[in-house]
Amino acid sequence: MKITRIEAVPVNVPLSTSMTTSHGLHSTSPYVIVQVHTDDGLVGLGEATVTPRWSGETSHGAVAVIHGLIAPVLKGEDPRRISHLRRQIDSVVRLNPFTKAGVEMALWDIAGKAAGVPVYQLLGGKFRDEMPIRMVVGSIDIPQAVTLARKFLESGVKCLKVKVGLNPDQDVARVRAIRELAGPDIPISVDANCGWTVLQARQTLQRLREFNILFAEQPIATADRSEMAALRRATDVPIMADESAFTSSDIWHLTMERAVDIISVYPGKNGGIQSTVEAVCAAKAAGIPCAMGSNLELGIGTAAMLHLGAALPTIASELYPGDFIGPLYHEADLIKTPLTLGPAAARVPEGPGLGVELDTEQLEKYRDRSGVAQSTGSTTSVTFEG
Ligand SMILES: [Mg+2]
Structure with a gap:
């Protein structure tokens, strides 16, 4: 099995109950939904819950890191070689834990789906x-x-x-x-x-x-x-x-x-x-x-x-x-x-992999269409095509 492409979509999802902490008000979540596609049709799902006040990461920055740095080193690799792929990812970008987690959990999702077992x-x-x-x-x-x-x-x-x-x-x-x-x-x-x-x-x-x-x-x-x-x-x-x-x-x-x-x-x-x-x-x-x-x-x-x-x-x-x-x-x-x-x-969900299915209608509804991530092409998502 080989990774063919990685799709990173920035979203903005409002909170129904907003949260005030010492870091400030959290009323909308500017996160990134990650899909890792493979040549045998399995798609791994991940989520980068980036928050600038927490780790310095932003959703558009995460999309750029995934698109420009991580996807090129994962293309053509077996997604189940998670330890090896973590090493590859760490070799091209330091820090960025939430962004890396969004990709890495998608690899576990694929590994579970391929084995037919929950993560x-x-x-x-x-x-x-x-x-x-x-x-x-x-x-x-x-x-x-x-x-x-x-x-x-x-x-x-x-x-x-x-x-x-x-x-x-x-x-x-x-x-x-x-x-x-x-x-x-x-x-x-x-x-x-x-x-x-x-x-x-x-x-x-x-x-x-x-x-x-x-x-x-x-x-x-x-x-x-x-x-x-x-x-x-x-x-x-x-x-x-x-x-x-x-x-x-x-x-x-x-x-x-x-x-x-x-x-x-x-x-x-x-x-x-x-x-x-x-x-x-x-x-x-x-x-x-x-x-x-x-x-x-x-x-x-x-x-x-x-x-x-x-x-x-x-x-x-x-x-x-x-x-x-x-x-x-x-x-x-x-x-x-x-x-x-x-x-x-x-x-814990009992299905194979992470045990969850992406709701593509919700993804479109909450897709963040503003900012630099959307200005790089005529399509509405930033996608690495392998
Ligand atoms: Mg805490």
Whole structure:
């Protein structure tokens, strides 16, 4: 089997529930849908959930990287040689984890379809049947936050993540209000998205202790590993790394410095399915559990997360419910049959490969027709023709 061409389509999908964090407002997702075509007719699906504020990548930049750099080195190759193709991709472009993940997950999709098995079978088989999830309440004013949390709880949600990091007093008030609403038995985590200073983090985590916080995600900025370690020693609220844990090397440093209790992983941030496995192994070697994070993926990207979450014991969704939630926040998921997500847990799709089918009508509806990606030819997509 050989790769014949790669098609990368930028999309803009509005959120149905917008998200405010310390990084700003997320109201539309400018992502890229990837199709890797082969000479025997199998097509692999991928999704690059690029966000400039997260990794410096943009959808039009991702299309250009896939079209101009990645597709030429993959053309004519067997898509099932994933380790070899990762090496090829890394030889032509550094960094760009979300873009690389969008291509790499499509290779896994093809490998699964060719073998007639779900991707989780290729990752060692299913370890768990379902994965508890947590729904996210943004850094919004308290009446809105309570209304949204009430909606989630009434629908059967069993775990909440509250965004903090913009204003410590409001952060504490928001968590207090949601704890009072939820009662003592609903696990609540907080995510500061790098928003607190070291001093604010130390003081605010102390103030949050009475609300029985499951863990605090990325309380301070990403470069401060030693400060994170000091913060971890100063509090008994478990500390999770997210923005500071992109690569296996990041995780090695974090664990060597005893800076974290939990590490957030997901294929976009880590650069693909196989590199997420490597990241999880780095954490496992240090005895640190992982949790599935998210950049609010659509259907294809969430499916990739579900296969990893189902197969890898160290992604401990039972202890730390995962962010298998992206499609629940968007007005469309771009796949034909919705994934089984929530209210309390998510299930991995059972079809071959990633187990999802692209909805081409939705793809056309949400296709991003603006910008440089569309100015390079007379067609409405940028396609590498092999
Ligand atoms: Mg986070």
